[in-house]
Amino acid sequence: MRGLVLKEVDDLIIGSLGIVAFISFFIGGVVAIQTALNLTNPLIPRNLIAFATRQSVILEFAPTFISVIMAGKVGSFITSSIGTMRVTEQIDALEIMGVNSLNYLVFPKIIAMCLYPFVIALSMFLGVWGGYIAGVYGGLVSSDEFIGGLQMDFIPFHITYAMIKTMVYAFLLATIPSFHGYYMKGGALEVGKASTVSFVWTSVTIILVNFILTQLLLS
Secondary structure: OHHHHHHHHHHHHHHHHHHHHHHHHHHHHHHHHHHHHHOOOOOOOOOHHHHHHHHHHHHHHHHHHHHHHHHHHHHHHHHHHHHHHHHOOHHHHHHHOOOOHHHHHHHHHHHHHHHHHHHHHHHHHHHHHHHHHHHHHOOOOOHHHHHHHHHOOOOOHHHHHHHHHHHHHHHHHHHHHHHHHHOOOOOHHHHHHHHHHHHHHHHHHHHHHHHHHHHHHHO
16 A cells, blocks of 8 residues: 555646646746735835735635646546556456455545645745745846745744645545546546646535635635
């Protein structure tokens, strides 16, 4: 079982770090630039650029936006890998051998996705850092103003809120695609359709859960 979990960690978590790092860094930069370009009033302090970047990255962008992207990458991978096993009758073979196929295939994925908060923490760090690079080196704000803005009115519970959302998303990312892969019917063509359907349902569920958790935790 340990080998299965480590393989899933490699496929689902480590394999996703590159795309998450790339997107997070540049979106953080874009948020900082957009905020700076909209602060046209000279009376508004420039440290609001860092404040807006921090809030948008930590509260929404890193947990929710990255999770929707991961629904496409990780979700499609899970659905297609399990779906292919269903089509090629490998799951039936596991059942004949007396292996609990659902437990064997899905449980390691759920355990591996417990490391998902580390991915989101990296996304938060790189998003803010991208904002810093874009703001300071783009001449939009000084380094001291940006760091001051990052520290301004910081509420530690926002990190907790983001991590609670992340853990729920991790469970959804492991289970919904697994369901669509495990219970799919048909041939090879249906594997692609199942991947698309699982991506749509995972994304929709993430957005709905985001709305509910935000109402419960922040209102």
